[in-house]
Amino acid sequence: MNIKKTGNTLLFLLPILLVLGLSSCKHTDLEIDKPNENFRPAGDFVKNNYDLSLFSAAMEKAGFTQKLNGTGPFTILAPSNEAFNLIGITRPSDFDKMNPDSLKFLVGSHILDRRLLSQDIPVNGIDIRYHTLAETEVYTSVFSGAEDPMIFFNGSYVSRLNVKIANGNLFVLKRVMKSSAKTTVQSWLAARPQYSIFVSALKKFGYWDELTSEGPYTIFAPKNEVFEANGLTAEVIAGLKPDRYIRSRLVGCYVFRKKHFFVSDFYVLTQINNDGGYGGFIEDDTYFMTIGANAGLYYKGNSSYSIYVRTAKNYPYDPVGSAGCDVPAGIDNLTDNGIVQDLKGLLVLPEQAYKNN
Known part of the structure; x- marks a missing residue:
């Protein structure tokens, strides 16, 4: 047996096997391992993340994707797919059942018209308010005693914070924030x-x-x-x-x-x-x-x-x-x-x- 030739063949096949193995892994988290890939505007970043595919579909149907690829700055409070599942939304077509104005309000109320990082939020505060694209205010509560701050927007827990994007910042929420326009x-x-x-x-x-x-x-x-x-x-x-x-x-x-x-x-x-x-x-x-x-x-x-x-x-x-x-x-x-x-x-x-x- 030609040991040298066999060794060269293995060295050649190893990178290919590694790539095939990685591509077969199930995608279970935000794709934020490569900082350069994060440097995309908000609309494109959300669209290219599997865990945010339902929010991306809502953004597209409500007409926000192009705006969120603009200059900004924006802060995206993005509910995960699991968060939408909790309210009965499991596929993009479910948004077709919603009133267009209600859907636009829902998406807009999850977007701040500023860049907000976790360290910008006052420590140990309740109901700190920030303005949204829906012309509403989102209420922020934070406890800063842990290694990472515990943050809630309108009562929805932030499971991932400070995902930096080209024109702002992004937080991932465990629940969809619920609010009703012009309602007491x-x-x-x-x-x-x-x-x-x-x-x-x-x-x-x-x-x-x-x-x-x-x-x-x-x-x-x-x-x-x-x-x-x-x-x-x-x-x-x-x-x-x-x-x-x-x-x-x-x-x-x-x-x-x-x-x-x-x-x-x-x-x-x-x-x-x-x-x-x-x-x-x-x-x-x-x-x-x-x-x-x-x-x-x-x-x-x-x-x-x-x-x-x-x-x-x-x-x-x-x-x-x-x-x-x-x-x-x-x-x-x-x-x-x-x-x-x-x-x-x-x-x-x-x-x-x-x-x-």
Whole structure:
């Protein structure tokens, strides 16, 4: 055997085998290994990344790709394909079912008209605002105690930060940010029949009309099925006599005035303050409530929260009720004057809110 010739043949085949092996690997992450390839404008960069293919399709259909290849600067808050899957979008053709103006608003609200790096965001802040191409503001919360900052845009966790592109910067989000143009928390609830019993309770106890004002409000909203599971049908709510109840305890516990809480804010506050989240008295009442977010936020970007109501702040006290939500589709619904959070339970029952209690 000619050992020298065989060795030369192997040396010749090795690079080819290596290339074939690499090309057969499944693509599972952003293609950012080669800095020179990143130096492309935003539209082209997103288009050439498999993990952002659904956002790229949305950009193309909404007419943003050419604009994002312009001078900029831009910051792209790009939901991953997995983020779109969470809201039922699994293929580019799914965007054909959306109203064109709604799709344009969705894409535009994920693009900032400036270059923003993680180090530009104030440390340990809540609801820091930045302007978007949809003429809205995106709310940014950050905890800077970790090796890399923990950043949320409109409650959506940043899984990849500071991907530099030719005309700006890019962050990858674990969830699609949800916001509604020219909508208040009142009109958002009114447009969804699944909250009609909650709406009737807000009207019955005098909380409805104010929900068109500037706010901000955070509304924790139980669906009809939650009320009905507790024997509170629409007819039962209609028959309640408001003067018999402490209205702030029975209904006001779901309405937070002058508060703007994404679910992630509860977790960020916990980290910043090294405590158990948010705590406070029900407005105009002696009952105390606490709200906390699941620690899975940091690692998985999955948002869940729990609310607990008790008869007093400090012991001795009696537990009253608890509820929460762990469904991504139900949380962080942003409107012009606040946020609506779905709540899978009731906090206080009518018999717990009698004035003679």
